[in-house]
Amino acid sequence: MREEDPPVPVLRGVDLRVDRGEFVALMGRTGAGKTTLCLSFNGLVPQATGGVIRGRVLVQGRDTRRFPPASFARDVGMVFQDPESQLFQLTVEDEIAFGLENLGVPPDEIDRRIDWALSLVGMEGYRRRSPRRLSGGQMQRIAIAAALATRPALLVLDEPTTHLDPRGKSEVFHSLRHLRQILDCAVVMATQDVEWIVSETHRVAMLLEGRLAFVGGEGDGLDDLREAHWLYEYGIPQVNRIVQVLLPSSIGLSFASIPKVAEALRPARWHPPERGFLPANSPPDGPSVVKVEGLDFVYPNGVRALSGLSLDIKEGEYVALIGPNGAGKSTLARVIMGLLSPTQGRVLVCGQDTRSTPVSQLARLVGYAFQNPDHQIFSPTVREEIAFGPRNVGCTDAEVREIVDAMLARFHLEPLADIPPSILGYGLRRKVAVAAVAAVRPRVLILDEPTGGLDRVSANELLDFVDELHQQGTTIILITHDMTTVAERAHRCIVLVDGRLLFDDTPRQVFDRPDILKAASLMPPPVTRLAQALDAPPEISPILTAEEFLQAWAGGPDDER
Known part of the structure; x- marks a missing residue:
């Protein structure tokens, strides 16, 4: 990080293959190397960042060390973690058109693709707006639209849904599904958003301190890692807590969708507490x-x-x-x-x-x-x-x-x-x-x-x-x-x-x-929807926390199944 410092290893011995039409999620703690791995897919690492790379990254059979990053623009679409770092045009339509113009796409086709990409991310009415006047979530959508418009063979997204509301996330994942269906496009997404990826991705690749801890599909290989309790840190918030307590032998369900967790918990065993849940704290009666x-x-x-x-x-x-x-x-x-x-x-x-x-x-x-x-x-x-x-x-x-x-x-x-x-x-x-x-x-x-x-x-x-x-x-x-x-x-x-x-x-x-x-x-929240899927009685709805769920489930977490 400084000239006098020794080199800092970021990635260590990573082996990963992504095929056409596949959706792979990259997960891991902050600083695990996800962004570095993403930037290696079009040669920005190491050509733009510096550093030493051993091994190789092949995209469409080409070594990213031997070709300039610009030469991968037709094959690799990239959405950075910070959308502002890649938005620089005066209008949204100019932003999306920029990449297409540089790829030599005809003007009429550019116009159609702008409309198509904006519709996929729910931003149809923003064509003439300035990207700099949009909210953070809206900027993310425009950055995604610009990458989608080029229709790449590989789409790489670094935390693309961080600032999106739930509807925006749904639209993004729907657009990725659509893109894979019509173009057989591969998608690699660095994300912490487990709830969406368990229902959308084919495989999850987990990075721990720059190494791949495992690569597997939903539940695939996870049951063999029952002693790796750090996996619970990455499951669906709230739901993985319930899995830990009520289904301790099924660690793979930390990465399962809410309907699958609900199915594993059936038949429902609600036993609402006699006094109900504690009311929320009353608002302070202090000065404004x-x-x-x-x-x-x-x-x-x-x-x-x-x-x-x-x-x-x-x-x-x-x-x-x-x-x-x-x-x-x-x-x-x-x-x-x-x-x-x-x-x-x-x-x-x-x-x-x-x-x-x-x-x-x-x-x-x-x-x-x-x-x-x-x-x-x-x-x-x-x-x-x-x-x-x-x-x-x-x-x-x-x-x-x-x-x-x-x-x-x-x-x-x-x-x-x-x-x-x-x-x-x-x-x-x-x-x-x-x-x-x-x-x-x-x-x-x-x-x-x-x-x-x-x-x-x-x-x-x-x-x-x-x-x-x-x-x-x-x-x-x-x-x-x-x-x-x-x-x-x-x-x-x-x-x-x-x-x-x-x-x-x-x-x-x-x-x-x-x-x-x-x-x-x-x-x-996820636990609220899990309780709804299990027909929680009205007197305890909505359940807001894992603790409330466990308290109302067959007398509490100490009750044995």
Whole structure:
């Protein structure tokens, strides 16, 4: 990572074959080497990244070391983990046309393919829009559409659904299925999204510290790894916990679809607890820390992002801000932070009007971790990145050192303390960004998709840290498409659709409203759907956590099957 450092092995002895029409999922912890392996499929590793490669990668029989990456453009479509890093045209249609023009596709065919690719990812009405004015999830869809339009023999996608709402994920997987059917295209996807891949992929390749731990189909070979309990870390959140307790001899079911797990659990053995489930925490009765009054926001290009929004968030609340891509969630966060000024209405943060309060002053009250960590990382080392905020709010040198050391330890970043954060992997950059914001100890912490690109273990470590801050009195506003996290951690859900407030209540109330979920392109957590598949009685529905499921199943987890 630095000139004086010894080489860092990233991949070790990887052997993998992908055939036409096959869908292979790459899984593994953050930093396991998934992105490096993806970038090797068109020669970007090592030709663009540098480094030493031993062995070879053959695509359509050609060695990626011996041909320039551009020569693989017709055969390999690539979607990077950060969609912004590959979007550079002025309009969406220009973005999709760029690759096709360079491949010599006739203009009439280019026009047809633009419409075709946009329809596959649900972005038909965005042809003339600027990619830079889209939400993170919408950018991901455009990057995928641009890769689909070239109709490659191999499509490589690095965490392509990280910022997508459930409907967007469904559309992406449907488009990949369609592409494989009509073109016999091979797909390799690096992902942490187990629930989708178990029903869509042919094989799963698991990377552990740069080595392939195993390669197998759904359930294939997994039953031979019953002692490898680390596999549970990668199963469907919540569902794998239930498999561990109720079906301990069937570790392969951690990678099974919800219908298959439900089938293994039948006949249902519900025994609802006499007192039901504990009610959600009552909202704090403290002062308002964020008050939104009649807020409208319109971007300079005329796109209305927020309309007539009014909210009151009390000190000490843990709020999940949810809704489909493009609903206005990130825009609202930026208005609260003072980075955008309301078109109409006002926002008060701890009683201060964001229209007249300097951002530097608001930054002492509100911390904001951007959806894209590259929007806020700028320091030469991880240590200096984390130190920047505390130093600028007046902490002494001793206090800064103490805070930085604590953050480095809490996020397991000590070995990287003197490394430039900009060269770290996406998941590690996200950890650095959250650590830097939390280091200021703001009264309100806004986290925009903080677990995107993180494996489940790393995501839980980050969220446990957020829980600690909340218990210490910090108000949390979490923007996320991860309904498991919403169900398990948030006390209040604010649902936005098309910039308007659709619903505002507890997670249990939100997940008990199919009409709200449909309108907001959301779906209940996996355990809720598993309980529904097993006909959970109304008095305990909706079940939101694995613990609730086990408590209601035949008297609890200690009951033997």
